[in-house]
Amino acid sequence: MDLDTVRTFVAVADAGQFQQAAAELTVTQQAVSKRVAALERTLGVRLFTRTPRGAGLTIDGQAFLPHARELLRVAERAVASVRTGRRPLRVDVIASRVAPSGLLRGFHRAYPDIELDVVMLFDVETAVAAIRSGEIDASFRAVGVPGRPLPEDIESVRVLDEPLQLLTGPAHALAGARSVPLAQLAGHRIWMPGIVPGTEWAAYYDDLVAEFGLTIEATGPNFGSDALLDTIADTPALATFMGEHTRLVWPAGHGLRRITVTDPTPVYPHSLLWHRDNPHPALTTLRTHLTAPANGHDVPGTWTPGWVAP
Structure with a gap:
């Protein structure tokens, strides 16, 4: 159904005259007559009767009028839902406990009036496809995986270098250290279940292992962070890497230690990705907030x- 004909019908019904409706719609009276006639043909009924005082609604016109008004209201809501700045900014943070989630929470505290939709997508290809399709507005990722450059229409800016820390249980050989040189971790078993080949974090740890001779084990099922913490707490031979900004809570009895890694400190590079043609005004606000x-x-x-974008 043509919404212009519906809008014209409502204008004539409200004005009671074709001529006055034409003036309000800034079209000719002939155009109004043609639109009403087209709507009557679509519905198969007469909507108006001509009277000396103008145009009166028929019984069918009276029955159709409230539905016509609702059609126009629905159309207005539909347009408003996607109008620039009217819909929530939709951002992928990968997971709820990691640094990007904290960055977006900080943005929300600074700009509580900006509506947000938070999503969690697993891999960079899915995130980039969602940005290009308009499903999301932005995503936090480590940019520059070897052999997989970003598409030309995707922009990025590096927003956070997050130091990695060593997480151990109370009986681990390094549990008493305040800091540990990265080279000293060679020979220690670092357990990180859930590293999936092809992801940006898998590429990151592959390079870390190759450059510093570390042993990172990704064996066994990934039962989530709570199970990882249980195992690290109970197994003196195992440690794991954890981002400095990763939010975790563990039972007091676990006695887990976060240990600073130095000489050098491995940092995980978080970047924000977005489509260069995305007009959402809150996206600019988010970029400015993150880079300030x-x-x-x-x-x-x-x-x-070496492949990380500067």
């Missing part, structure tokens, strides 16, 4: 893989 802090990248004493 004085957060240096590639600073002395830190390490990132």
Whole structure:
């Protein structure tokens, strides 16, 4: 059903005259007559009768009028739902406990009036496809996996270099250390179930292992962070890497230790990705918020893989 004909019908019904409706719609009276006639043909009924005082609704016109008004209201809501700045900003944070989720929470605290939809997508290909299709507005990712450049229509900006820490149980050989040089971790078993080949974090840890001779084990099923913490707490021979900004809560009896890694400190590079033609005004606000802090990248004493975008 043509909404212009419906809108014209409502205008004539409200005005009671074709001529006045034409003036309100800024079209000719002939155009109004043609639209009403077209709507009557579509519905198969007469909607108006001509009277000396103008146009009166028929019984069918009276029955159709409230539905016509509702059609126009629905159309207005549909347009408003996608109008620039009217819909929530939809952002992928990968997972709820990791640094990108914290970055977006900080943005929400700074701009509580900006509506957000938070989604969690697993891999970079899915995230990029969702950005290009308009399913999401932005995604946090590590940019620059070897052999997989971003499409030309996808922009990125590096927003956070997150230091990795060593997480151990109370009986681990390094549990009493305040800090540990990265080279000293060679020979220790670092257990990280859930590293999936082909992901950006798998590429990151592959390079870390190759450069510093570490042993990272990704064997066994991934039962989530709670099960990982249980195992690390109970197994003196195992440790794991954890992002400094990863939010975890464990029972007091676990006695887990977060230990700073130095010389160099491996940092995980988080970038924000978006489509260059995305007009959502809140996207600009998000980018400005994330890049405002004085957060240096590639600073002395830190390490990132060579493929990471500067």
